[in-house]
Amino acid sequence: MLGLGLASGAYLALRQPKKQQADLRLWTFAKPHGEAYMEALPAFQRKHPEVSVDIQIVAWEAVTSRLQAAFWSGLDVPDLVEVEISEAGSFFRGRLESIGFLDLTERIHQTGLWERVVRARFAPYTTRGRIFGVPHDVHPVMLAYRRDLIEKLRIDVDKIQTWDDFVEVGRRVTEPGKRFMMELPTAEASRLEAMLFQRDGGYFDPQGRCIIDNETAVQTMMAYVPMVAGRYRIGSDLGGGQIFTRALEDGYFLFMIAPDWRTKLIEQDVPKVGGRMALMPVPAVQPGGRRTTTWGGTMIGITRKSPNPDLAWELIMHLYFNKEDLAKRFRDTNILPPARDLWDHPAYDEPRPFWSTQPLGRLYANLAPDVPFQYTSPFISLAKAKMSEALIACVQYYNRYGDRGFEGFVRRQLKVSAEEVRRVMRRNPYVTE
């Protein structure tokens, strides 16, 4: 053991990395982002030859813990950090002036970003009226489906306008154990959440009040649960990875919720269905209603400790709003940038063979201005956990009793979940209902 320690120590001593302190340090959790930013850096450094930039790819699970530790101790804080949407709220705890990120509200208005960016995307990074992050994406949602099987089943997707139409078709083609209309989980709320947002519901209202027991949430739960539970369910969930790939290849699922980022994962993980997949807008709740929703997201923020906030802002503008770079990035990731004026690049109109030659970028860009708002809170993780618990309870109830007394049960269950969130929120004197 000692010998191994000495030998490996000698090996490492001979390969000492050079130590350098950069003027700007950026943490990102997404490798494709990091790689794209590295490519974009030379252009930035041509404008600022004296500035050194260090882009560090920090694993997703580590960003929050490392950044929280850095904020708490006020030490070793990077200048810029990308934070995933579900984690962003956890940084907005405490007094506004204690938040580790710089308030970007004025900069966003002064530079015109408020007009350029899809406005709904600022909401998840806003607390008490102040904006602490610039959105990286819009993440509109469509439905991805097995075009070949849908045609074989003589389903006309253009005739599916509402969720009621979708469920009706789903009940016709679903054969439990063999084929389901849609991939929909029963134990976690990500798809329920997307449907909640589509109805202008959510976890919190703009004032940060918990609303997971309001009428919209009740109606969404009542619409979702019969899709995944009971005799006439049309949705099922097998999990991710290998089993999802097999399910999609075998036609076990016909449709699935697909935000722009997920289309790239499907391309990577299920290459065998290439050319046999297609996209359609999400069915509306009411005829003529919104045909999309949103799932996921990332923000970039400047930390309060950064000694170069102006330079950091310039870097954000360079990395997030450079049309050519973003077009290339879109080809690599399928992720639509958040500023509307960037979408007229030809990259967004390119037909994609995997998606039956549909112009993937244009399809998402057409829906992007209509993505719903989602408001956040430092208690977002708790609210999400409680919503998942309520979903599980409602699914169990529906499987056992069906429609009998279901509405009352949903109302009670969501009320219990919401009260739990409110009880914890009351402990925080800085963020009140």
Added chain:
Amino acid sequence: MILQALRLVGWLLLVLIAIVTFVPMIWLLAASLKAPEDLFSYTFFSPNPSMKNFYDLFTQVEFLRYVMNSVFVACTAVVLQLFFSSLAGYALAKYEFKGKYVLTLFMLSTMLIPGQVTLAPAYELIYRFGWVDTYWALLVPSAVNVFGIFLFRQAIMSVPTELIHSARVDGCSEFQIYWQIVMPTVRPMVGAFVLIAFMGQWNSFLWPQIILHSSERFTLPIALTQMVGIYQQQYGMLMAGTLLSVLPVMVLFLFLQREFVAGLTSGAVKG
């Protein structure tokens, strides 16, 4: 006849359990040998096995560097832990001094504090020392292990005090007694502790994740996590890397299995 049949059933049962235990390893091996397009399409081996994932692992990322980082951190930490934990365990088992009982209780009570609670103050301390993004931050805090101290205390308590007295009469210094008399006597516990400590260090994730910032210093668990992102997954390389990363622990177990079992069962049967 019945006895033989029962033995056969027992063997068959054991073989069955062994197969079930090995299934994840076989799956891992199969996944590491699959081409990207086959990765999710076959449960186990694909008809077109490929070494591409292993090739990519050593050419696209600095895998050897990560292995060496892990070897250095794990081996050095184990040596330090073994030395300090056994020394402290020996003192608590065989020396009488004021406050010994309270000290033992205090040390044991620290095991009840979840690691996450001390994360922020520990980070600040490390920063003040200027050890962020260095191996000092991994090695120094882990040099003393309360669990190890307690383990050695229990093991050394079974060493006859008369043996220590005799050594003292024969002219051994206190350190010689510890090094030449006590440690060889508790050798099985040394083997067991080395294995447990090595596994702990080798798989350690949260603290190194927070402390190490430069990719050239990453240990294997952190480097492997970098292969799974939100928008891009390199599952094939991840599987190949995971397979290679479990090998050292398996090899160490094969070397130390006799000591490990003896260490764990020592004291189980009182003579």
